[in-house]
Amino acid sequence: MATIREELQAAVRRLFEDDKIDYFLGYVDDYGHTFPAILTKDSDLSGLTFDRKSYNNLAAFLPELRGSRLGLICKQCEVRTLNVLAAEEQLEREKLVVVGVPCPAMIDPRKLSADEAELGSDDPALWQEKCRRCLERNTPTADLFVGEKISTPTPAEGWPLLEEVEAKPAEEREAWWREQMSLCIRCYACRLACPLCYCHQCFVEDNKPQWLDKSVGAENNLHYHIIRAIHLAGRCIECQECSRVCPVGIPVDVLNNVLSRDFASRFGYASGETAETKPALVAYERDDPEDFIL
Amino acid sequence: MARIGVFVCWCGANIASTVDVESVAEAASRLPGVAFATDYKYMCSDPGQKAILEAAQEHRLDGLVVAACSPRMHEPTFRQVAAEAGINPFRMQMANIREHCSWVHADREEATAKALDAIRMMVARVAQSEPLEPIKVPVTRRALVIGGGVAGIQAALDVADGGVETILVERTPSIGGKMAGLDETFPTLDCSQCILTPKMVDASRSEFIKLYTYCEVEKVDGSVGNFKVTLRKKAKYVNHELCNGCGDCFHKCPYKKIPSEFDYGVGNRTAIYVPFPQAVPNKPVIDRETCVFFKTGKCRACEKVCLRNAIDFEQEDEFEEIDVGAIIVATGYDILEPAEMAEFRYGAIPDVITGLQFERMSSASGPTEGKIVRPSDGEEPKVVVFVHCVGSRDENYKEYCSKICCMYNAKHAIILKHRIHDAQAYLFYIDVRAGGKGYEEFWKRACVEEGAEYLRGRVSRLYDENGKVIVEGQDTLSGEQVEVVADLVVLATAMVPAKGTEEMARILGVSTDKDGFFNEAHPKLRPVDTATGGIFLAGACQAPKDIPESVAQGSAAAAKALGLLTKEEITREPTVAVVDPFICTGCWNCVTVCPFGAPEKSEITMTIDGRKVTRPVSEINEGKCEGCGLCVASCPGNCIDQRGFSDDQVYAELGGYLERLRAALTHE
Amino acid sequence: MSDPPVPNESTPAPAWEPNIVGFLCNWCSYAGADLAGTSRIPYACNVRIIRVPCSGRVDPLMILRAFREGADGVLVSGCHPGDCHYIEGNYYARRKFIALKQLLDHVGVDPRRLRFSWVSASEGRKWAEVVETVTRELLEIGPYRYDRDGDD
Amino acid sequence: MDAEYYKLSAENAAGLFERARADYDVVAKTRDANGNLVYGRPVSFEDVAFVDEQPPMSAKAFALPQNETLVRYERGGGEIRAETPEAPARDLLLFGVNVCDAAAFDIIDRVFQWDYLDDPYLARRERTTQLALACTALQRDCFCNRISYAEDGVDAVAYPREGHYLVKIQTDNGRRLVERYRNLFAEADGDPETEITSFLEKAGTAKREPLLETAQSGLAGAFEHADWEILASTCIGCGICTYTCPTCHCFDIQDEGGYVGGRRLRTWDHCTGRTFTAMPAHQPRDRQYKRYRQRLLHKFWYYPERFGPVLCTGCGRCITHCPVKINIKELVEYFGGLSDAPPGGRRHAP
């Protein structure tokens, strides 16, 4: 991976020197962690890297930097997010420089041991679940590609955890979700880490009227997560950041998968595929299924 | 704390029989925000309304809840009472304790509980109701009529009669539409030219009507009272200011063999032409497609003879933007292309023609000067077969009945008799439909006095045999297979919307039905309105129709338009959406869902951290908003709310009912 | 200022009755319910109606709030597709209902709690039947108890 | 009072757990259904997880719960009935909690006994006894060795030795715990103080200069520092660092229910959130880095300036669980003048 580091730093330095960008959004590693960082032309680039802990979806930082010329490292996750954001006119694509990288599949942080020996291994069991379903390891539509392209293994099918929960009978499903939801502390990290939750004032911050109680509790938490999943219908690109950042380990992206699977099979939604698809809930077909309507 | 008055109505016995109105009123008086509560036998009666006015004065009420019938019944009445009592009409709500309660629940105790809940919900709702004033929208005192047929002309004349300037736009070189091409009209057989031409002349002379012929509607923006319409004035290549209509040019034009659209190909016209002698305006246009100058650059014969050098080959299409307050659509009809139906061999056999072609032949000013002839050899036909319902009432083509064919077929039979005394007419029909005034008598005259032979059955096949047209069909009354050896066959084909109707519907944002005709707002109660305010329909563009109905609809649409245009400004329901620009992120969900194009893209400039930031945000055009609330529910950030049906009101209503439950629940 | 006696407190509490919140669109379903009234068609008394301009106005937040505040069932009723006074309101609504139904079914909430119907202004009888069906099925599955106050 | 030292054998530790369950509501580290480590109520001694690793949620909730009903009211029959929940009926024993979690209570007691005595909080603290278990090694993100304030105020700290624990008692609650089960404790022999010091040295948790308290004067001048915008602007404003932190104690008062009945409750809030200080006119901290700056300065400048100890015990949860891994220790050092290299090398334009 060493070469990626040098190539990346060189490429970014050139971008700054050629005055192509005002800021660069990438990953930096320090004190044992890899984390997103906003770099300027006089930042020390020595920390700039791209490794198997670069999980963050950098598109989540676009609103803060809107309007300025911005270079950013893009895995396929970011590119699909940019497509959805472009369809909703939340970014000016011409002001962005998409730096493509060969993405070696991110390691699930919960499976990292203290010495992080797993970072070297290629065992798919250690990957984040989304990476098994990844369609393209090398960033498509990148303005600038750094590093050599790598092969993309055939993507796995299906959503294992969703199918596992779904297999339970209704009472067990309710108990399982009630228990997960009782852990939720409503820190909203899942909402704020999600690049597609960019509303200036989210419904959870409303108090006139206060549709959602501020207090935690299995039902309040469940209602919050359901509404969030609805707002992502046909939009969520399954980057699984929401589940990764959850401090108490709730697999919140399962709720998103319920809708992305259903909207894909029923209405042909491939979120993030193009920069034109409108969110699922502001579209309809005359023959949408209505067997459940009296 | 609000000072709300609750008025529980007995509605005679309708409510009081199952709802304990006294206990409900007494309980209501103790609800939060209620300053006064009472019950009365007939709230909507005069004494009832007076009681409200007095109570409002005495208890300084600032909100009303009338627990009685459905708001769809008396909401306007009690809004009026509120206004008189100095209370904003939108702080009056009706609790439906009759249709939704006393009339459908027999158990007295249950009905009373439900009535109290309904009142509790409405009190909570009124407490959250902002005072609202109807939205005032200025009205442009000018009307646009699209389509210069008889319906359009009538509408334009009637609107002009009301002293309102009217723009009459017609796509072809002259107004007059289909009716101008007809000969005598049923049921009176008076010649259409004689009754239509005066109206056409009035339209061209009226000081309030501006005629735009050879002109199409390109784009329509804005909303009721304030439409902004872009017109495309097609290049005529003749300067109508200079031209005095002497006609030298089209007499001189060497190209005389161009099939005339107006005559449906029965006659021909020249490249520079006036569609028919009584055309209004009676000045020619040059058809770019068939004029040889535009192909080879030679000829220019018309230019040479024109003493007023009115010919101008350099003319371009011009665009003009006009502001109108109302639009009347009268784009008329076309006939279904018979060539699609192979069994009638239209086009293969020259002596098989359409009803409109027969009209042109029978018209004195037509290409055959009124003589009915066989297109193949020009001879007078002795045996003529008229075929009804060609393409109409047919599941393979058009399911509907085109309404006027029975009558004009009878008319054709009569005209045939008048023109060729020894001619024999055969008419294949399914049912003769003669429902209009004087229609039955007219048809009876055709088949009894004029000897037309009516054969009840459909035509199965036509074929030509040495100059004759053999018509195979069936006479279901006699059960016989029938074969008529005819000299001429006239097909009464189905009426379909005029070409370009779909395009016009898209430009106007008005929907069309399964057969492509414009959708009226309500088939029985609002036949000339559309779902879009300020756009009205007249004539066959809405459904197959005869001349009397088209004229009637023309006047009706005019009345509707005048009702709108004689006002300085119109008021619209204030229950429109409103966007909070500070929290809107410009994702345009609202723009996507709104069926009326009300949300528009605008901007807001804010200072964040000392820097000026300009952001695209949505803004609702109150003129266009119909108050459906679709955008409110599709905005993830709840940036849009709807006045009169606000989130706060729905939340309060929900809380009003369920809070009682919640309190009861927490007792356990 | 005291509060009115809660009716089902004083009288002996009848067997449990489901509490249903009904969101009805003003042009079709509300008018259909009115017609049930004018035609004197009796039906169960469990639904409390909230009038909205269109079924498209109903936000999933409102439905979940209703369950949170103590409703045992929620019914949203609008015009038949194609009849909507606002041309396509019910089409958008239907897509939202599909998403909400999918999620509630997944997390184990009984699908008979959240019901949708198309009732036109001329279907008074159908409105009565819808209310009867929804009430009867809610009687079978019992009150909706997720967790009341949430403070564990 | 000065510390007292006892020895507690491994078997007696199990005995202490079983016997304490009769008198105390015993909380200890255990695994929940998902296999996550939590402060739970294990039923048997085997379920107790004796690991250095900290549960994501600190023990703060046992003194300041995320949701706490202050008063429940109900209106009916003409008058309003209001009831406040009673104080907890049983004593609480925090058995084997991390020292950094135990030490936090004493730090935040100061603000809850400040000019206003917070009865529900203090009632709970009254009945809580902490038997902390010292860590055998410094975890990756821990920096308790850079905070002066370590076990001060903790009722009892147990240092694992071979086959037994050296227990240091520092408060009355601690002594009462030992007196209750006196037979399980033996007198400590040898020199406990030096033994503890060498234990800390070996574990790496002994104090190491420069302590973060010394950054306070530097931080006082760093409010306008240009690098806040760059170094803290990746903060996404979620509530993880504050909700998992043992010392963050800010809360919001909410009313739920309505006219007929309901409750007023206290619930955690987080200064990094967009609505924390959102005033009707505007949000004074209108950029995310300002909100993060507020959290850091409150912990390492405003709080120590008023109450003495820094509002931090160095547990490192705010780094471990931060979605963007912002490191508060590094930032305190940088803005406090203890180091000149900004974390991740992102110096702003000079």
Next chain:
Amino acid sequence: MKFSYYPGCTLHSTGAEYDQSVRAVCHTLGIELVEIPGWGCCGATSAHSVNELLAYALPAHTITNATEEAIAAPCAACYNRLRYTDVNLRENASLRAEVEKALDRPYRAGVAVRHLLDIIANDVPGEEIQAKLQGTLGGLKVVCYYGCLLTRPKKVAAFDDMEEPRSMDRLMQLCGAEVLDWPHRVVCCGAAFSLSRTDIVRHMTGKLLTSALRAGAEAVVVACPMCQSNLDLRQPAILKERGVRERVPAVYFTQLLGLALGHSAKALGFRKIMVDTSSLLARVEAGREAPAEAEG
């Protein structure tokens, strides 16, 4: 391509020449025909006007016996009855139960019923037929007569346009015949009235024959033994009544196709046609020798 072959009663009797030419043509074009074991009469027009259960049970019996996935039926009447039965049994559960009770075994649904013209004109690629032609039909002037059952009703027999079918015209064109246009492609020939109401058949068939002659046809090409026999059997008498001396033989499209594919007239059963076909065969022969432009 492999089909279950359903000859129908006439092809083993009066329509033998159709059967011979069908087998010859299919053999050359590589269409394998497996005669349905134990096939029965399809009931034709007489069954469904007398007893509905019988009208459905007979075809159902034949379809259930079919071994292949699809049935090829050369006769328009059989094709129509089998299609009718298949469509109705699939849509009407109670009728199906009744028929299965009558047959005393389950009905084999899902078998595709195809008319032979549909198979040859639509499934066999034109180029393949072109390649296998031994000689053309020498510009023989023909009109194609589909009859009324082959393309109607739309719901049941939908392999060509109901009013103006062209599949046989295309096929004859391919074989080098001069296909003339005429208006009576789908007008009824009188069908089963041949015995009970011969007057109607004489009237209807007379109209067809005079129309064909007027169009200049030297042969009427048919695809149904019923139509063929009506047009052929009493042609001399019918035309004599109308004072017409010319004759126009009604031949099967498979016979002309067979000629073009090089089979002998004898093998194709031309001698079985009542109206003398020798002049027609001579005409084809002459047309073949004459150089191309002469045909024009």
